[in-house]
Amino acid sequence: MKVEQIYTGCLAEAAYYIESEGEAAIIDPLRETSPYLERATADGATIKYIFETHFHADFVSGHLDLSAKTGATIVFGPTAQPGYTAHIAKDDEEFPVGKVTIRLLHTPGHTMESSTFLLIDENGKETAIFTGDTLFIGDVGRPDLAVKTDLTREDLAGYLYDSLHTKILPLPDAVIVYPGHGAGSACGKNMSKEITDTLGNQKRFNYALQARSKEEFVKEVTAGLMPPPQYFPKNAVLNKMGYERVDAILQQGTQALSPAAFEAAANEVGALMIDVRTAQEFAKGFILNSVNIGLEGQFASWVGTLVPDLKQPILLIAPEGKEEEAVLRLARVGYDNCIGYLLGGFASWQAENRAVDTITFVTADTFVERYEKNPDLPILDVRRKSEFESEHIVGAENLPLDYLNDNMARIDRRKTYYVHCAGGYRSMVAISILKARGFTNLIDVAGGFAAIKKTGNLPLTDYVCPTTLL
Known part of the structure; x- marks a missing residue:
């Protein structure tokens, strides 16, 4: 028997490969x-089943493409109503994979079709659970992401409590917990950086499992929930109803365009130009009106948060060799309308002496010197509210990148703002968006709050642990 976790850091998502005696199952691809x-192929195995723990909201699953290529059966839990052929399993239904068995445990709460898959080894021993978004390491799934339901989040949290206490917690302490996500995912609020644990440890240390009553549990898991990113419900619908095959999307998105063709496409179809280079590279020169969302960060989730239309035509400016990766990462969150990339990258644009712009930036030390001379310096902190409230520069204004599009009216075009985030990624995204909207008086603080804090010379609010703000 082989169990492999396939973890994708930019989405904080875990898929699973299970193989026994030449048969394999995939969970949440x-x-x-x-x-x-x-x-x-390496194991000489045939993929027999594709198990989906629920209709995912934070990414577009690969179950349809994988099933089309392998003939594997797609399996959902009870109450799922997909718009394509799939096996809707009964609670406690078992599926043989070689010499092991996978038992479906219906665990509604995160969504009503949510299910956990229990792995039983060759000797009949309950070995591991693949919990999707029902149980995380250190947390449980949000009860506010279900697709089109009349149930309140309190109702769903109640179902989640029952699922945990009747289906999961009675299992042996030695059972390994394999969750669908780790820290960084918006599907929970207090996830650990660890991506596996024993169920026994979770019974002892997971805050949500310490609740003394259903009422206390419901109150705790619904407290402090921020609105989910706008693309979540759209991805959930795609996962439920179906979507275009990824091979066609890659073929369209990896069309190489000369600078002239790239510019014409941008003008003719109103394409959004996304520059996926690092913040440092972007600051030194970029195409007018392009937006920087770097591949080195949580690229896909930030596109999903900031670009409201999944069908938005997109053009890419990418380092050579990174074009296909960028198209694929867009497709992971349902942005399937990438129409090509700039051949030769930004260098080819420069070589033809086409119009470019730059971002003004200063080091943390320079910023501190200017602040000391003028404590009323306008500062935009684009970190999330919880980060800002945990600790920030006295006098700074919080304008989280997540909600930038809805709050631009708060920015005074007459002022020159110093913009920072935690480390420099989000501030460059914010400045590039604002630049494209006509804001000009913006200065990036390189290295962000981490670099500013290291100087030790600025007045900061007293530190508050972010988890206490949930």
């Missing part, structure tokens, strides 16, 4: 199929 096909 991402949209690209090659990682799963390659593993099965």
Whole structure:
């Protein structure tokens, strides 16, 4: 028996490959199929089942493409009503994979079709649970992401409590917990950086499992929930109803365009130009009206948060060799309308002496010197509210990147703002968006709050642990 966790850091998402005696099962695959096909080929195995723990909101799953390429059966839990052929399993239904068995445990709460998959080894021992978004390490799934339901989040949290206490917590302490996500995912609020644990440890240390009553549990898991990113319900619908095959999307998105063709496409179809280079590279020169969302960060989730239309035509400016990766990462969150990339990257644009712009930036030390001379210096802190409230520069204004599009009216165009985030990624995204909207008086503080704090010379609010603000 082989169990492999396939973790994708930029989405904080875990898929799973289980193999026994030449048969394999995949749990919650991402949209690209090659990682799963390659593993099965290496083992000489046939993918028999594709198990979906629920209709995911934070990414587009690869179950349809993988099933089309392998003939594997897609399996959902009770109450799921997908718009395509799938096996809707009964609670406690078992599926043989070689010499092991996978038992579906219906665990509604995160969503009503949510299910956990229990792995039973060759000797009949309950070995591991693949919990999707029902149980995380250190947390449980949000009860406010279900697709089109009349149930309140309190109702769903009540279902989640029952699922945990009747289906999962009675299992042996030695059972390994394999969750669907780790820290960084918006599907929970207090996830650990660890991505596996024993159920026994979770019974002792997971805050949500310490509640003494259903009422206390409901209150705790619904407290402090921020609105989910706008693309979540749209991805959930795609996962439920179906979507275009990823191979066609990659073929369209990896069309190389000369600078002239790139500019014409941008003008003719109103395409959004996304520059995926690092913040430092972007600041030194970029195409007018392009937006920087770097591949080195949580690229896909930030696109999903900031670009409201999944069908928005997108053009890419990428380092050579990174074009296909960028198209695929867009497709992972349902942005399937990438129409090409700039051949030769930004250098080819420069070589033709086409119009460019730059971002003014200063080091943390320079920023501190200016602040000391003028404590009323306008400062925009684009970190999340919880980060800002935990500790910030006295006098700074919080304008979280997540909600930038809805709050631009708060920015005074007459002022020159110093913009920072935690480390420099989000501030460059924010400045590039504002630049494209006509804001000009913006200065990036390189290295962000981490670099500013290291100087030790600025008045900061007293530190508050972010988890106490939930």
